[in-house]
Amino acid sequence: MSEELKYNEPWILQRADPYVYRHTDGNYYFTASIPAYDRIVLRRSETLAGLKDAEEVTIWEKHKEGIMSEHIWAPELHYLDGKWYIYFAGGDKDDIWAIRPYVLECADTDPLTGVWTEKGKMGRADADEFSFEAFSLDATVFENKGKHYYVWAEKVGVGKQISNLYIGEMETPYKLKTVQVLLTSPDYDWERVGFWVNEGPAVIHHDGRIYLTYSASETGAAYCMGMLTADEDSDLLDPKSWTKERYPVLRTDESRGIYGPGHNSFTEDEEGNPVMVYHARTEAEIEGNPLYNPNRHAMLMKIRWDEKTGAPIFSYED
Numbered sequence: 001m002s003e004e005l006k007y008n009e010p011w012i013l014q015r016a017d018p019y020v021y022r023h024t025d026g027n028y029y030f031t032a033s034i035p036a037y038d039r040i041v042l043r044r045s046e047t048l049a050g051l052k053d054a055e056e057v058t059i060w061e062k063h064k065e066g067i068m069s070e071h072i073w074a075p076e077l078h079y080l081d082g083k084w085y086i087y088f089a090g091g092d093k094d095d096i097w098a099i100r101p102y103v104l105e106c107a108d109t110d111p112l113t114g115v116w117t118e119k120g121k122m123g124r125a126d127a128d129e130f131s132f133e134a135f136s137l138d139a140t141v142f143e144n145k146g147k148h149y150y151v152w153a154e155k156v157g158v159g160k161q162i163s164n165l166y167i168g169e170m171e172t173p174y175k176l177k178t179v180q181v182l183l184t185s186p187d188y189d190w191e192r193v194g195f196w197v198n199e200g201p202a203v204i205h206h207d208g209r210i211y212l213t214y215s216a217s218e219t220g221a222a223y224c225m226g227m228l229t230a231d232e233d234s235d236l237l238d239p240k241s242w243t244k245e246r247y248p249v250l251r252t253d254e255s256r257g258i259y260g261p262g263h264n265s266f267t268e269d270e271e272g273n274p275v276m277v278y279h280a281r282t283e284a285e286i287e288g289n290p291l292y293n294p295n296r297h298a299m300l301m302k303i304r305w306d307e308k309t310g311a312p313i314f315s316y317e318d
Helices: 049-053
Strands: 016-022 028-033 039-045 057-061 070-080 083-092 095-106 116-121 136-144 147-156 162-172 181-184 196-206 209-216 224-231 259-268 274-281 297-305 312-314
Touching: 016 070, 016 274, 028 049, 028 070, 039 049, 039 070, 057 095, 070 095, 070 136, 083 136, 136 196, 147 196, 181 224, 209 259, 297 312
Parallel strands: 016 259, 095 136, 162 196, 196 259, 224 259
Antiparallel strands: 016 028, 028 039, 039 057, 070 083, 083 095, 095 116, 136 147, 147 162, 162 181, 196 209, 209 224, 259 274, 274 297
């Protein structure tokens, strides 16, 4: 039951980029980046709390060479057009930073025991010459008014490069219908610590509005969450439809020992109340390269709605 859940403390240890999906049959599914970055795992439970100790099943392992052979990152599980899909990013042993977005498909009823087939790199629209040519990751998928949209992070520029968020309408679960549209670039100081980064998009709908959260800055204590908002009746491929918050909606709280919250997803408890799943660290000082430090833990947060604006409130207060 949901009352077993504890919020804003480590829930599933050493699982970064956590993603929880509640299927139409009521079952919960959990996936995340694992510290070795070498496989994709799934857990299933009848309850959200049960995911913590649910058996973890490896459904796909990285290639020994070539594409999808390094840095298997940020898988998300989606159910589209009667099939299961996993969206994830991966590098190449010969170029470990050649991170690109890939798609797995499973036509079987049970995604833990079913056969997963590789659909290859996410396909861009025929008229699009740019998407997925550079470091691209953290794709998410959401539906609005019968259309499916794909949002992802991709780096552009020279030197250390800048990670922006882009959106496109989907033609199929593994190809875009429209050319990329820039949603947000790291404009503010809190998005530019260490690296200039917008990544890790996630979407939640409420009261006719679409809220798109994302993560910003390097993956240590400076990591934080921003948010964009659009009306669900607007043209989501028009950048002017989206309003960006000037300040982070969630950031480090040293008093609680929560550092670098980010890369979230949204689900609901058994009563239908919205819950955010996110990762954070519990130490201020990180040993070694933050990317390879395993201590990003999945946590849960109750989401409340602002009575005046209807926007989600992200608070460590239970």
